[in-house]
Amino acid sequence: MNTSRLAVLILMLAVAAFILVPSLSWAADDGATIYRTKCAACHGVDGAGKPAAKIPSLISDDAKKATDANLTDGIANGGASKKPGHAYETKGMTPDQIKMIVSYIRELQKK
Ligand code: HEC
Numbered sequence: 001m002n003t004s005r006l007a008v009l010i011l012m013l014a015v016a017a018f019i020l021v022p023s024l025s026w027a028a029d030d031g032a033t034i035y036r037t038k039c040a041a042c043h044g045v046d047g048a049g050k051p052a053a054k055i056p057s058l059i060s061d062d063a064k065k066a067t068d069a070n071l072t073d074g075i076a077n078g079g080a081s082k083k084p085g086h087a088y089e090t091k092g093m094t095p096d097q098i099k100m101i102v103s104y105i106r107e108l109q110k111k
Pocket of ligand 1: 042
């Protein structure tokens with residue numbers, strides 16, 4: 001393989017990476033995806049929580065009554081009691097991502 005062919009190959013790989021990477025970050029910016037990767041291990045894929053382990057349901061009547069602001073604060077800052085496990089904003093989650101999770105939780109509540 002001569003040098004210019006190698007250069008073309010490298011260029012093609014660079015273009016392929018450029019096309020692939022934005023689509024990967026898009027996937028991570030979807031409320032359902034973030035919920036499944038960051039929350040489902042504890043709160044369950046369906047949001048029902050694990051009562052035996054004292055992990056609250058996110059689809060209970062109480063959770064349905066919580067305002068978007070309540071849920072957002074709970075996720076971003078750990079809520080009124082500042083639970084460190086839920087201070088996702090300090091762990092690099094953006095307000096937009098938290099908003100997407102809140103709307104995903106609302107979707108789960110409708111099922
Ligand atoms: C390590 C397990 C764990 C993970 C991961 C987790 N949670 Fe929780 N979550 C809990 C527990 C336990 C509580 C109960 C409050 C407490 O004592 O911390 C809770 C409470 C909540 C509450 C408040 C519900 C209520 O009725 O008070 C919301 C909302 C919530 N979690 C959303 C989320 C979201 C959204 C994510 C993902 C970004 C997430 N949680 C990730 C364990 C977890």
